[in-house]
Amino acid sequence: YALANRVTATYRNAGYVLSQALVPAQEIGEDRIATIRVVEGFISNVTVEGVDEPTKAMMRRYLDHIPAEKPLTAASLERYMLLVNDLTGGVGRAVLSPSPDVEGAAELRVVTTRDTFNGYIGATNRGSEFQGPWQTVAQLETNDTILGYGDLRLFGVSTVTNDELHHVTIARNQFPSSNGTLASISLSHTETTPGGVLAGLPSPPPSLPPRRGASCVHPRARLLHLPPPVRPPQRPAHLHNALLPTAVHSTTT
Numbered sequence: 402y403a404l405a406n407r408v409t410a411t412y413r414n415a416g417y418v419l420s421q422a423l424v425p426a427q428e429i430g431e432d433r434i435a436t437i438r439v440v441e442g443f444i445s446n447v448t449v450e451g452v453d454e455p456t457k458a459m460m461r462r463y464l465d466h467i468p469a470e471k472p473l474t475a476a477s478l479e480r481y482m483l484l485v486n487d488l489t490g491g492v493g494r495a496v497l498s499p500s501p502d503v504e505g506a507a508e509l510r511v512v513t514t515r516d517t518f519n520g521y522i523g524a525t526n527r528g529s530e531f532q533g534p535w536q537t538v539a540q541l542e543t544n545d546t547i548l549g550y551g552d553l554r555l556f557g558v559s560t561v562t563n564d565e566l567h568h569v570t571i572a573r574n575q576f577p578s579s580n581g582t583l584a585s586i587s588l589s590h591t592e593t594t595p596g597g598v599l600a601g602l603p604s605p606p607p608s609l610p611p612r613r614g615a616s617c618v619h620p621r622a623r624l625l626h627l628p629p630p631v632r633p634p635q636r637p638a639h640l641h642n643a644l645l646p647t648a649v650h651s652t653t654t
Contacts (some may be wrong), residue, residue: 445506522538
C-alpha cells in the first residue's frame with residue numbers, strides 16, 4: 402500500500418488530479434510479486450446548470466475541452482473553468498462527483514449564474530481643477546449570445562457645474578472562439594473645455610478615432626496569467642484624470 406500511495410503522489414504532483422494507484426484483491430505467491438493497478442482518471446460527462454440554452458451552448462464550447470483530455474490535468478480543468486468565468490456576466494462553480502457507470506471517471510457539474518444587465522451610476526468630487534471637480538459617472542452593460550458571446554457597454558462621464566467635460570463611450574467585446582480569444586471595438590465622443598490655468602487653450606477634437614483590439618489568453622491559471630500579445634490603445638491622455646474609477650458618493654443599480 403505504501404508503494405501505491407507513492408505512485409498516486411507521483412501522479413498528483415504531476416498535475417493528474419483524478420489519477421490514483423490501487424491495490425486490487427490478490428494472493429501473493431512465493432515470488433512475492435504484487436500487482437498495483439493505476440487508474441488514470443478523466444471526466445466522462447459535463448453538465449451546465451443555471452443559465453439559458455444559448456449561454457449553456459457557449460459555455461460548453463469551453464468545457465468540452467475537459468473530457469477530451471485523458472488523463473485529466475489540474476491545469477486544463479483550471480484553465481477552462483477560468484475562461485468560463487471570464488465571460489462577462491457569468492460565474493461558474495465546478496462540482497466533481499464519481500461517475501456511476503464509467504470506471505475511473507468523474508462527472509463535472511458546472512453551477513452557473515449570469516446577469517443579463519448590470520450597471521452603476523455615481524458622483525465624485527475627485528476631478529481636477531481642469532475637469533471638475535464634481536463629475537457624474539454612469540455605465541450600462543448588456544451581456545448577450547449574439548455571434549457567440551459578448552457584451553455591449555455604454556459609459557459616460559460629465560462635469561456637474563460646468564461644461565469642462567462631457568464624454569461618452571460605446572464598446573463591444575466579443576468572444577469568437579473557445580481558446581480565450583477576445584475581440585473588442587469602441588467608439589468615443591468627448592467635448593472638453595478645460596478650466597483653471599488651461600482655460601482658453603485649444604481643446605482636442607470632439608470625436609476620437611475608433612479603438613480596436615484583440616487578445617488571446619494562454620496560459621490561463623490562477624498563479625500564471627500572461628498579458629495579451631495585442632492590447633487596445635490606452636485611454637486618451639486628456640481623459641486620464643476624468644475617468645478615474647473613484648467615487649466619494651455613489652449609488653448602484
